[in-house]
Amino acid sequence: MPDAELVLRSTRVITPAGTRAASIAVAGGTITAVLPYDAPLPRGARLEDVGDHVVLPGLVDTHVHVNDPGRAEWEGFWTATRAAAAGGITTLVDMPLNSLPPTTTVGNLRAKRRAAAGRTHVDVGFWGGALPDNVADLRPLHEAGVLGFKAFLSPSGVAEFPHLDQDRLARSLAEIAAFDGLLTVHAEDPHHLASAPQRGGPRYADFLAGRPREAENTAIATLVAQARRLHARVHVLHLSSGDALPLIAEARAEGVRLTVETCPHYLTLTAEEVPDGASEFKCCPPIREAANRDLLWRALADGVIDCVVTDHSPSTADLKTDDFATAWGGISSLQLSLSAVWTEARRRGHGLQDVARWMSTRPAGLVGLRRKGAVEAGRDADFAVLAPDETFTVDPAALQHRNRVTAYAGRTLYGVVKSTWLRGQRITADGAFTAPRGRLLDRNP
Structure with missing residues (x-):
């Protein structure tokens, strides 16, 4: 016994x-x-x-913007981890940007850990950031315990976290590959974004036209080529474009070390239902059409997409204006992610065994948390x-998030x-x- x-x-x-x-x-x-x-x-x-x-095994959410220290009025370790716990999440990994300072040096990682100490209701790990000028900081951050690195291929939305151009991507990825680290990437090509029509105002259709699938597809092709050349570990963040799936499947079949996540909002919401002016639905890359959502579900079932994590990216309510061009882009869903995904999964004939694999086992494996992600001896x-x-019907007032703005209200x-x-x-x-x-x-x- x-x-x-x-x-x-x-x-x-x-x-x-x-x-x-x-x-x-x-x-x-x-x-x-x-x-x-x-x-x-x-x-x-x-x-x-x-x-x-x-x-179920406690969920593992590897894509959370806690924003603490520096922008704790957007969220914070106390509120974010309470919301996570309320939603069945027992481990989260904090993204390196939207806090001040960003987690891009060992000193900044220490500041992050000080902000979190004694204030987390669930276990918390940390990503480091890969910036154009911090290649020398990547190995020290790895040795200090970050679970991997985050980079953007297009502007991040905050000035203190600039994106990598092609040359800087190659240099950063080569350094990370040298110690077999993991680079996670916001994959949208800046040239496609710049050439797309950029119209302000409340119409969601205009915002969607400004973030075309081609921007994701081109950026992912770039990542595949670099990962193949360097035999590096690369993870595509928050995939929304179903058009990129054949390229991803082919690269993985060739042995490219590529993993992919998507998010609850891409699996449960559709462009057709987003009301004009409702910037609680704004995120980048954007929520796309129902037919595209079907492609993501098929890829998730087939294993082309590895896992489902939130990209919880909150802000204060005043930044969620009715102008999609200027409103903050991010969807808050920590507390609701399990229920949102389960609601759509059960409708499509999937079971909780699948949900546990997508939202616990595989995210834990992605970041090497061997004690997490399964109900079995030794975990x-x-x-x-x-x-x-x-x-239940989603009532924003019942959420534990600091700012109770949600695309799931009602x-x-x-x-x-x-x-x-x-x-x-x-x-x-x-x-x-x-x-x-x-x-x-x-x-x-």
């Missing part, structure tokens, strides 16, 4: 071997065994029986307990998160939260 302080029991547990009734033994924050449902309770263990609610006892058939979603557990401790249930228990994570050696 394994050691256990806690046994979490459910008739439906998502494990790597499938969904089954099971009792999960936990000791010291680690899963010690996944036992048969009716296994005897280990001596001294406390039983938590969640009945028919589904136990952290991180769980999301979900009532998959219950529904939508009815399936999947109510009943409780979230971090290393065997329940951190939220029924709207109540414990004191922060999150840890700051380094890259695994």
